[in-house]
Amino acid sequence: MTLIERYIFRRAFTASAGSLVSLVLIVWIVQALSRIDIVKTSASAAGNIFWIALMLLPDLAAGVVPFAILIGSVQALNALNADSERSAMAAAGASNAMITRPILLLGFLGGLFMLFVAHGIGPMASSAFQNGIRSINADTITLFLQPGRFERVRNDLVISVGETQGSTVKSLFIHDTRDPTLDLTYFAREASIVETQDGQQVLMLFDGQLHRKNRANSAVSIIEFQTYAFDLSDLKPSGGRDWIRSSEMSTWALLQPNLDNSDFQRNPGRYDEELTDRFSSWLFCIAFALWAVAVAGQPQTNRKATNLAMTLGIAGAVVLKALGFLALSLVNDNRLFVLVVFALPLSAALFDAILIVRGIDPSQLRIFQVIGDLPSRFAKLVERLQGRRLKTATGGSGK
Numbered sequence: 001m002t003l004i005e006r007y008i009f010r011r012a013f014t015a016s017a018g019s020l021v022s023l024v025l026i027v028w029i030v031q032a033l034s035r036i037d038i039v040k041t042s043a044s045a046a047g048n049i050f051w052i053a054l055m056l057l058p059d060l061a062a063g064v065v066p067f068a069i070l071i072g073s074v075q076a077l078n079a080l081n082a083d084s085e086r087s088a089m090a091a092a093g094a095s096n097a098m099i100t101r102p103i104l105l106l107g108f109l110g111g112l113f114m115l116f117v118a119h120g121i122g123p124m125a126s127s128a129f130q131n132g133i134r135s136i137n138a139d140t141i142t143l144f145l146q147p148g149r150f151e152r153v154r155n156d157l158v159i160s161v162g163e164t165q166g167s168t169v170k171s172l173f174i175h176d177t178r179d180p181t182l183d184l185t186y187f188a189r190e191a192s193i194v195e196t197q198d199g200q201q202v203l204m205l206f207d208g209q210l211h212r213k214n215r216a217n218s219a220v221s222i223i224e225f226q227t228y229a230f231d232l233s234d235l236k237p238s239g240g241r242d243w244i245r246s247s248e249m250s251t252w253a254l255l256q257p258n259l260d261n262s263d264f265q266r267n268p269g270r271y272d273e274e275l276t277d278r279f280s281s282w283l284f285c286i287a288f289a290l291w292a293v294a295v296a297g298q299p300q301t302n303r304k305a306t307n308l309a310m311t312l313g314i315a316g317a318v319v320l321k322a323l324g325f326l327a328l329s330l331v332n333d334n335r336l337f338v339l340v341v342f343a344l345p346l347s348a349a350l351f352d353a354i355l356i357v358r359g360i361d362p363s364q365l366r367i368f369q370v371i372g373d374l375p376s377r378f379a380k381l382v383e384r385l386q387g388r389r390l391k392t393a394t395g396g397s398g399k
Contacts, residue, residue, distance in 0.1 A: 001102060004089065009102035011079065016072025016106060023064040028056060058125040059247075062117040065110045066284040067317060073103045073292035074313045081300045090299040096356050099297045100290070107289025111282035118278040119251045127248035168192045172205065174230065183213040186230065203230040247274060254278075269332035276331050276338050283345035284324065288317050290352035298361045308363050320348050 001009065077099070080086040089098070150160045156178045162171025174186040188208030205228040212221045254275050257268075295316070296309040324344050330337040355362060 001105075002098070004094065005098060005102045008076065008080070008099065009105060012073045012076040012103055012106050014072075015075040016069050016110075019071040019075075020061065020065060020068035023068055024057065024061050027060050027064065055125045055128045058117050058121050062114045062122065062281070065114055066288045066321070067314075069107055069110045069285055070288040070292050070313050070317050071310070073106065073289060074296045074310050077103075077292065077296035078309060081296070086297075086299045096293075096297065096359060100293050100356055103289050103293050103297075104286070107285045110285035110289075114282040114285060118281060123248055123250055172208070181215055183215065185211040185213075186228070187211075188228070191230075204228070205230060249274075251275070251278060267332070269335075272335055272338065273328060273331045276341050277328055280324075280328075280341050280345065283342070283349070284321065287320065287345040287348040287352065290349050290356065291316055294352045294355040294360075295362050297356065298359065312362055320344060 077086070080089075086099075147161055147163050150158050150173075152158050156176070158173075158175040160173040161169040163169065169191045170189070172186070172188040172191040174184075176184040176186070186205060186208060187210075188205035190206045192204050192206070194202055194204055206226065208225060208228065210223040210225060210228065212223070213219070254271050257271055292313055295312045324341060327337050327340040327344060331341065354360075
């Protein structure tokens with residue numbers, strides 16, 4: 001890269017790194033605070049949940065990398081315009097390609113990071129996180145079973161509690177559909193977690209009912225009990241590997257799935273969805289980097305407001321990412337949407353490249369001008385309505 005390109009890359013990289021750290025911390029803190037109930041149990045439990053929440057960082061970082069690149073790049077390009085450096089570059093004969101190359105390189109580096117997370121540390125961190133959740137004990141039962149919410153511990157097991165007091169819960173509800181022949185529903189006025197002599201965790205249910213529904217003939221039987229032991233070891237993988245999420249599996253395991261695996265037989269489309277996400281998500285880094293150049297890379301006077309470029313950049317990125325999520329969710333039902341998932345970022349990158357090559361400023365396009373004028377039009381409408389209300393209140397006399 002030339003000296004100017006290295007200068008642009010350094011500014012964009014610094015701004016993007018700062019944006020990445022800020023976004024990751026915000027999302028991670030929200031995730032951690034949502035489980036703050038754990039501090040009511042013990043200090044060791046708080047340390048456990050901190051470690052479990054730490055395993056969220058790789059996936060969180062990969063998820064916000066494209067947006068961090070977009071925000072950092074737009075900030076850097078806006079700063080060049082604000083300092084009149086971009087105009088000086090254009091006057092000296094610098095082409096749009098000189099501005100695009102360092103930003104595009106930043107997008108490729110972000111894409112490589114996302115690929116590394118998706119195919120490397122991501123599945124391992126996800127497995128550690130899920131195994132932490134599965135290791136249910138007296139601490140984590142108060143952590144992950146929040147009062148008033150139905151928590152899906154696994155695909156075929158839902159638990160809800162009314163209140164938690166340490167290792168004791170009130171108004172327990174368990175819906176268990178793991179048995180292919182029976183649906184089991186437990187209701188208990190109170191439950192307490194105890195540890196047996198052999199070290200197993202057992203959930204003792206007190207004063208409740210067990211509803212058993214036979215799937216073959218829909219017959220329902222109700223059993224009342226004073227005490228009932230629910231083995232929490234059932235929530236852990238037998239031998240460590242009998243039920244795992246597709247996000248925990250390595251890419252090779254997803255490409256060569258075990259055809260006898262019951263989870264694969266029930267929902268093979270989920271494997272396609274996970275593979276598609278891992279191989280396509282990095283393309284959004286390229287599309288967002290080019291979009292940043294398109295909305296903020298043109299030379300502008302420092303008197304022109306730069307907030308429109310950031311608004312257009314974030315709005316376009318959110319729309320594209322939302323469409324990507326929608327297409328990805330449909331892969332589970334129809335494999336043809338795999339092509340749509342890849343086509344969205346690639347077509348967006350092509351559109352951005354056309355705007356850059358032709359030197360078109362998106363903010364000057366009619367559709368974006370209309371969107372940009374909406375706030376001022378809304379303010380004028382509010383002012384007009386307030387004027388009419390004041391006129392009505394004074395009886396139209398103007399006094």
